[in-house]
Amino acid sequence: MPQKQRTKSWTELKQAGNECFKTGQYGEATNLYSQAIKELEKSNKKSPEDLGILHSNRAASYLKEGNCAECVKDCNLSLELFPFNVKSLLRRAAAYEALERYRLAYVDYKTALLIDCNIAAAHEGTNRMTKALTEADGLSWREKLPPIPTISLSDREKLAQKSPASAAPPNPTPTPKHNGTRQTNKPAPSDKDLKKGQTLKEEGNALVKKGEHKKAIEKYSQSIKHNPTEITTYTNRALCYLSVKQYRDAVRDCDEALVIDSGNIKALYRRAQALLELKDVKGCEDNLNTLLQVDPKNVAALKMMEDVQNKK
Numbered sequence: 001m002p003q004k005q006r007t008k009s010w011t012e013l014k015q016a017g018n019e020c021f022k023t024g025q026y027g028e029a030t031n032l033y034s035q036a037i038k039e040l041e042k043s044n045k046k047s048p049e050d051l052g053i054l055h056s057n058r059a060a061s062y063l064k065e066g067n068c069a070e071c072v073k074d075c076n077l078s079l080e081l082f083p084f085n086v087k088s089l090l091r092r093a094a095a096y097e098a099l100e101r102y103r104l105a106y107v108d109y110k111t112a113l114l115i116d117c118n119i120a121a122a123h124e125g126t127n128r129m130t131k132a133l134t135e136a137d138g139l140s141w142r143e144k145l146p147p148i149p150t151i152s153l154s155d156r157e158k159l160a161q162k163s164p165a166s167a168a169p170p171n172p173t174p175t176p177k178h179n180g181t182r183q184t185n186k187p188a189p190s191d192k193d194l195k196k197g198q199t200l201k202e203e204g205n206a207l208v209k210k211g212e213h214k215k216a217i218e219k220y221s222q223s224i225k226h227n228p229t230e231i232t233t234y235t236n237r238a239l240c241y242l243s244v245k246q247y248r249d250a251v252r253d254c255d256e257a258l259v260i261d262s263g264n265i266k267a268l269y270r271r272a273q274a275l276l277e278l279k280d281v282k283g284c285e286d287n288l289n290t291l292l293q294v295d296p297k298n299v300a301a302l303k304m305m306e307d308v309q310n311k312k
Contacts, residue, residue: 010039014054021057026064033058052082059091068095084151086112086119093125102132103145110286114151117293123262126290131255139248139275142282189227197227204236213240231257235266242273250274263294269301276308284308 008016017032037054059074075092078085093108106129112122133141189197204219220237227233234257241250254271257264272287288305291298 008035008039010036010043010050010054013039014057017057017061021061021064026061030058030061030065033061048081052078052080052085052088055081056085056088056091059088059095063091063095063098066098068098071095072099084111084115084149086115089115090119090121090125093122097125097129102129102136105129106133107146107148110148111151113290113293114148117290120262123290127255127258127262131259134255139251139278139280139283142280142286189229193226197223197225197230197233200226201230201233201236204233204240208236208240213243216240217244229260231260231264231267234260235264235270238267238270238274242270242277245277247274247277251278265291265295265298268294269298269304272301272304276304281308281311 013032013036017029017036020026020029020032033054037051037058040051040054055074055078059071059078062068062071062074072092072095075088075095078088079092082088089108089112093105093112096102096105096108106126109122109125109129112119113126116122137144200219200223204216204223207213207216207219217237217240220233220240223230223233224237234253238250238253238257241247241253251271251274254267254274257267258271261267268287268291272284272291275281275283275287285305285308288301288308291301292305295301
């Protein structure tokens with residue numbers, strides 16, 4: 001008489017699901033995670049956190065398969081069981097982004113940054129959503145956002161320990177380099193273009209020192225044509241646009257700079273200045289909050305935040 005096969009435990013099923021996920025067998029991984037969820041729900045030892053992680057793992061498989069609606073459902077369940085789980089927030093954000101539900105994606109990316117301001121994928125997702133929403137709704141896009149959750153400092157510290165910055169969505173993006181350049185979707189300039197771009201940028205810098213901001217803008221614009229990957233050219237031109245009161249142009253340049261380096265202090269600060277001039281107080285505060293997550297002791301940002309809040 002054949003021996004009855006032993007039922008696998010939920011931990012064994014989870015591990016098998018993880019192995020399938022690693023090798024790209026997402027359909028099989030989904031099936032194994034589903035079995036693990038059933039076994040854990042039947043168990044007397046079930047914990048909400050373990051169940052939340054299983055739903056988050058299955059959400060990752062659904063996302064890889066392109067089943068964004070089911071991914072969102074699993075992330076919702078996961079976040080009910082394990083509130084503010086960074087992986088679930090990032091996976092739901094990616095699913096919302098794929099579904100073009102950009103406001104909800106923005107809130108999830110932003111919430112992940114409130115937990116840990118060093119998550120590159122969340123910075124880059126926030127920047128993409130900012131761009132998409134600005135194009136769709138103009139500068140008032142923040143007024144249409146759902147509320148962003150408030151997370152206490154003590155909760156933030158606990159969550160950061162459980163969900164380190166390495167907790168990335170299934171398609172992690174490169175970590176940004178501060179005050180430098182990194183690979184973007186712009187074509188790499190030739191050595192000749194790099195030299196020409198640098199010369200024009202330096203000419204622009206010299207004009208700024210003389211207070212000739214309009215002429216400097218022309219030099220920076222020419223420099224960008226030769227080298228569109230140099231972040232300081234955008235932030236320098238943004239400074240000039242602020243000086244000549246072309247605030248929307250300053251915002252656009254800061255957006256470009258933040259695509260290259262999502263944590264660039266100058267770009268965040270100058271965008272905050274421009275948005276304040278455009279009477280977008282909420283946008284100004286959001287930029288300052290992001291800046292202060294990167295550099296909590298930034299005196300200029302702290303002063304501007306105080307001034308903004310006093311004006312309310």
